[in-house]
Amino acid sequence: MSSLPYRRAGRSGLDLSAFSFGLWQKFGTDYPYDTQREIVLHAFELGITHFDNADRYGPPHRAAQQFFGQVLRNDLAAHRDELILSTKAGNPIGASPYLRGGSRKSLLGSLDHSLRDLGTDYVDIFYSHSPDPGTPLDETVGALVSAVQQGKALYIGISNYPTDRARETARLLRRAGVPLLVHQPRYSILDRRPETTGLLELAGDEGFGVVVYSPLAQGLLTDKYLDGIPAGARAQNSAFLKPDAIDDAYRKRVTTLNKLAAQRGQSLAQLALQWVLRRPEVTSAIIGASSAAQLDHNVRALDFPALTGDELAIIDASDE
Template sequence: MTTLSYTPDPSRYANATFRRCGRSGLDLPALSLGLWHNFGDTKPFDEQRAILRRAFDLGITHFDLANNYGPPYGSAEENFGRHLTADLRPFRDEIVISSKAGYDMWPGPYGDGGSRKYLLSSLDQSLKRMGLDYVDIFYSHRPDPSVPIEETMGALHTAVTSGRALYAGISSYTPAQTREAQRVLADLGTPLLIHQPSYSMFNRHVELPDAGSTADADAVASGAVFAPEPTGESLLDTVGDLGLGMIVFSPLHQGLLTDRYLSGEVPAGSRASVGHFLKPERISPTYLERARALAEIAAGRGQSLAQLALSWVLRDERVTSALIGASSVAQLEDNVAALEAPPLTADELAAIEPLAVHGTV
């Protein structure tokens, strides 16, 4: 008999919060764990393991990856596969695992973009790295204006019909592109399950009317790029009308919607100190004024700023789940505690509105 190294908390679902993913039959936890930054080879393996175990004990059943998460590329999937083998394999049917392809992954013309060649090759590599027969959700990580949408969505359709994925998803598509992707997939017989955009109090693009693609006008006119006419509707309206789920990434705006930078200093080891995704100059006077005022509202609710930011993105029922990227068990627990707070009141939302300004930083 095999002795398990990890026994999950038997009460893990007692207080867990799940939301239905659009008009599908799939429920996702209100908070999902993203493995973008903290599961590559630069993060100690035991710290990764502690975070994953605690997440599952707290009822987080969805783990979100992509082919190029690390660093280096592929290492997050490899490490997750090791954790899966050691701890979570017996609970595979309780877990939703997603991966993506669409950004650069390997050299040459077939290691990037939205072609059938790249997407299906990447999926096969992801499955091998994680030791899986299938992922639950496979995403087109971004639209590729140089590839016909029929080809990109056809690859997602093949991923599902071949059994390598259970559901198809897209990420960072405009409302018009989302409608076109949904139409093509529906014609093929595969529903589009979910959209994954960025969304936070400082990044509210999903609420804004569709302004269309920024692709070169001549290329659009020639039909060489995938750029459907703008719909004039917001992405939230689009997913709501089409019955899609929405899972949002960067709800804490790369850590700017946490208490970490409220002093005006850049702590050693923080994302801003590294300067890769978050530059130190973004800790501006305007940012500090708004973030500190939001922190005061959060304190009045008995929340941290991060908890308020999560409550805020989840206020809309069209948002199925928010992706958190915990770097420690303590941070994970703090984020999950946001789900214990009461809904935001009309007065609280009104106080937040002049501070939650799109494009603040």
């Protein structure tokens, strides 16, 4: 296994690799197992030790966890103590009220199922995947605390929580003796809400880390869409990226960013990954890949010099 830089998760004692590997997309039953396995094992060879999963990931739901469980059993079992495995619960995975939301039954029931899918006795990080305004926050927090007390999770995270609710969750967890380890928001050059809503500032104040997802904005922060939408691109068939996002304003902005990246001798994707990791509050950036070569390319973002003040100003101005 190679070595990536590690970054401390807030004021905890846990370090995470600067890049985490996410199984959100392309790890369902609609992709070849051997290809998926090659990518995951290569990620570990590169030094990525944090693998991010959820009960919802597939398709179908839970397929990504079942896939990873097979790889863990067949290839990575001897390295379990070197891995940080995370899972999430709370987003809908079925019509039943017990298959969604932040209730005690939903969260702990899903966690038990996830442990069976993964073939492990515990996960390192258990997330509430999204806030549930229909469930008292005390109940959601109580379920997360129970997961740690029962030995089924070592740490607790939250994902997609607005700043105010994250603040209250952190307070309740701290009072229960199970501090919030990480928050997982969407964050990229094209989506700066963790900055503008005060979430990054809250992370510093409360002492939790930030593990960001979609740092490449579903592929928008690559050169793929500079000349339109190529055949087979994600924008043609994804529920998370619509063709109307690729308009003239987008192309103008990304052309500016791509020119800056070229001047630095790197790709736009590498520039975008460096940009999210520039913040000290950010512990790790979740990346995916459709090939081992793509993974190699993205990880090389760490090889370039830090962004200068002038370069950061150009990135900021591209939004004007």
